[in-house]
Amino acid sequence: MARRVRAGWMAGCAALGLAPVLALAQAPKPAAPAAKTTAPDPAFEAAKAAFEALPEAERRGVQDALVWTGDLNAVVTGTFGKRTYDALSAYRTRSGGTALLDAAARAALLKAGAAARNQAGFVIKPDPGSGTVLGLPERLLPKRGPIPGGTRWQSADGRITVEAKSFPPGETSLDAVFARLTAPTPERRVTYKLQRPDFLVVTAETATGKSYIRYAAGETGLRGLTLGYDKGLAETFDRVVIAIANSFVPFPNSAPATPVVRLVPPPAAPAATGLTVAAGRVLTSAAALDGCASPRVGGRSARIATREAALILLDVAGLPDAVAPPALRREGAVSSEAVLVMSAEAGGAATAAPGALAADGRITAPLQPGAGGAPIFDGAGHLTGLVSVYPSAPRMVAGVVPPARYDAVPAERIGAFLASAGVTTTAATGGTAGATAAKLAGAIVGIACQP
Known part of the structure; x- marks a missing residue:
């Protein structure tokens, strides 16, 4: 079920041309708007070859470090693309390095990423209250308490809140949750919404805050992740949002489902x-x-x-x-x-x-x-x-x-x-x-x- 939920999430995001941060596997991307053919960039191709020569764990580690240094705003997939290349280039320029992916550059990048991760006290572990697994910046979220079906973490000043929550089968549905989350209110503006048969995602803003919500459906009900934070923290906390989203697994104990062969690819976004x-x-x-x-x-x-x-x-x-x-x-x-x-x-x-x-x-x-x-x-x-x-x-x-x-x-x-x-x-x-x-x-x- 866990893999089926992730596959559904990837397919839905791919249909809209999104880089699905909450998935853990690469999915076919929709066709991009037509562009003029250009000659290959030798620097890009060299970096791609060096990246793809690394073991998968190391490739993911490089991307995760780039998330924590604030250079990569995308999913950690272990695959190389323009966002990873641009992130590596931005990190090299800022750090004063001379190479993108040699052993010394990778070691420095991984050290910088680990320092930022440790500074936030980021730890991935199960949440017994909701049955999910997620990573949390524990130094930023010292306040912890139970909520119905899950757990809530907050910063000391209340400007950041993270919740993991579950609903048993039959108590509610994705349709009901989606309708509630997207209902118009004078104080809250929905900035993005997407619903598919086995997941939904909604982002919204108020005058002072931002929120990111994902729910997934499985055999044991609904499980979700909610992040809310003050807009004034966005410049530094956005990278933590990505790290939390990358780490979230709604159904960690579900047996892998038989892969579904999609005979017809999802429709691509228009040009x-x-x-x-x-x-x-x-x-x-x-x-x-x-x-x-x-x-x-x-x-x-x-x-x-x-x-x-x-x-x-x-x-x-x-x-x-x-x-x-x-x-x-x-x-x-x-x-x-x-x-x-x-x-x-x-x-x-x-x-x-x-x-x-x-x-x-x-x-x-x-x-x-x-x-x-x-x-x-x-x-x-x-x-x-x-x-x-x-x-x-x-x-x-x-x-x-x-x-x-x-x-x-x-x-x-x-x-x-x-x-x-x-x-x-x-x-x-x-x-x-x-x-x-x-x-x-x-x-x-x-x-x-x-x-």
Whole structure:
């Protein structure tokens, strides 16, 4: 069961393009947005060869040390990729070393990681109250006490809380827990949510705090991990969150299940998101499709009907008609204005993410792969821009992509582009972002790229 739960967690995260910190095995990653082919980096390839020549335990030890030095915000898998390379490079630059992975460099890195781990008093051990196994920074969390079905640890000042909790079979369900954790409240904003048949993960923020919650389902019920901490501690405690998440095993005593052969791979995240603005016409960002020679929408071939430096209008024969495009915003952005970003996700569904639009036109939001080209709506439901491009290797914390800043194509540029292409936009009318999102969900499409 433990391996089946981890496999399900990996598959779900892979479907959304996430690096699943709570898993202990490598899973196939979804296709990244198309990019121009570049020559191999000799330094990267040399570091990769040196890393892969190490025994697995040593590879994991190097990555774990990089987590504790604050250079790696990702899962400890023992496999080499860009995040591990960048983390090694950052550690070498900061420490003044000259090599990435020779014996002396590894010894210095492992020593630095062990020092940080020991300073926090990090110990991995079973929790009899919940039946789980997890690592805890005991020097940071001296207060310990029982809670129903588990254990709670807290810092002396109460600014950090960690809970391990279990529910017996039949007492509750993942659906019920997910509904409770994602229910909207005035004080708490959900920044990320994901539910699969055997696990869920939710992250949220309040005005002063952050939280990270994971629950897994097994034959013995539900078991979960909750971390809550003051935002002022994020710079140093985020690395501890990753270490705790890496160590958490919800069902340590379950017998391994027979591996399940997946005949159909999970759907990959789209290369970009498009907004249907007229019959057979899809608007998206040019940067999001940079290097994409053969775009496809809904399995249909698409050709570029019109383009300029920042925008593309695709012609997709046979694409179902969409509702009239939303009203364009006429005035510029204001500081920290609340907005909603609608993007296509794996499988074709549309998802909405809250964000903040700055006066410089850039947006801060917890977006996921495929969000390049996604439309941005203001509080009145007006189209205020498109996300310009999504990074091919986003920064992750505890397995999820936290809110980050993205460039956006402004509404006035969109209006001029559509007008030149003969697409008429509606006049500004009243409404809300939520109503617009519900109305336009069918107009949000994923754009795939054929090699």
